[in-house]
Amino acid sequence: MQLMKNLLIVSATEAEILPLLRFLEANFRTVAQHSFQNERYSVDILISGVGMMSTAYNLGVALARNTYDAALQAGIGGCFDMQLPLGSVLGVASECYADLGAENRGAYIDIYELGFLQKDTYPFTDGKLLNLKPFEAGMGLDLVPAISVNTVSGHSPTIAARAGRYGAVLESMEGIAFHYACLQQQLPFLQIRAISNYVTPRDRDAWQIGLAIRNLNQHLQDFFSK
Numbered sequence: 001m002q003l004m005k006n007l008l009i010v011s012a013t014e015a016e017i018l019p020l021l022r023f024l025e026a027n028f029r030t031v032a033q034h035s036f037q038n039e040r041y042s043v044d045i046l047i048s049g050v051g052m053m054s055t056a057y058n059l060g061v062a063l064a065r066n067t068y069d070a071a072l073q074a075g076i077g078g079c080f081d082m083q084l085p086l087g088s089v090l091g092v093a094s095e096c097y098a099d100l101g102a103e104n105r106g107a108y109i110d111i112y113e114l115g116f117l118q119k120d121t122y123p124f125t126d127g128k129l130l131n132l133k134p135f136e137a138g139m140g141l142d143l144v145p146a147i148s149v150n151t152v153s154g155h156s157p158t159i160a161a162r163a164g165r166y167g168a169v170l171e172s173m174e175g176i177a178f179h180y181a182c183l184q185q186q187l188p189f190l191q192i193r194a195i196s197n198y199v200t201p202r203d204r205d206a207w208q209i210g211l212a213i214r215n216l217n218q219h220l221q222d223f224f225s226k
């Protein structure tokens with residue numbers, strides 16, 4: 001007999017996860033608001049808010065209230081690699097802070113150089129939060145490095161500095177909070193991001209948010225339809 005898996009899906013905004021919500025409403029039993037079940041899965045959807053602080057708080061509350069077998073973070077994100085098509089869906093192999101530190105005129109001093117955090121203090125490994133055992137081995141996605149920011153990169157010198165320093169493929173505003181909480185709880189996890197925009201000087205008209213949300217949610221629906 002197969003045991004039911006208890007999953008938490010975290011999304012910053014309802015818009016990013018609305019198609020999956022509609023799918024679950026239509027195909028699963030609704031047991032409470034944003035809480036669904038079928039024979040194989042119990043799925044809670046948490047709208048965590050944009051940014052690391054509200055994600056950390058709301059995720060902490062959810063993890064204190066319930067016991068989960070795994071957590072997914074599903075959202076859109078910016079991409080440093082222009083060879084990857086907009087709308088591509090990727091998993092995240094590692095996360096790191098990219099704007100927690102101090103400015104020194106044109107230079108950036110990170111939290112480690114400032115001496116407030118050690119690069120290898122658990123759950124950090126060389127300053128990164130690694131996902132070494134991704135949920136369902138990454139759900140068929142390519143796994144890439146990501147950074148988290150409070151301020152979306154939108155100025156050429158900042159973009160060049162962050163791209164050079166971290167070698168990341170993806171940028172979001174919540175990923176590190178999710179990795180941190182899951183690693184601390186020793187909870188299997190996977191962060192999934194669909195590329196809504198390239199990380200360039202701000203050009204909101206070029207963002208493909210609808211395409212990214214469709215592809216992200218299709219990937220999740222395919223997973224629950226298997």
Ligand SMILES: O=C(O)c1cccc(C(=O)CC[C@H]2O[C@@H](n3cnc4c(=O)[nH]cnc43)[C@H](O)[C@@H]2O)c1
Binds near residue numbers: 076
């Ligand atoms: O305008 C809309 O219709 C809309 C619908 C759903 C979501 C949004 C967002 O703006 C979500 C913000 C969310 O996206 C992540 N994100 C996207 N691109 C980047 C980026 O280049 N750098 C950092 N974060 C990015 C971020 O995690 C926000 O939570 C709009």
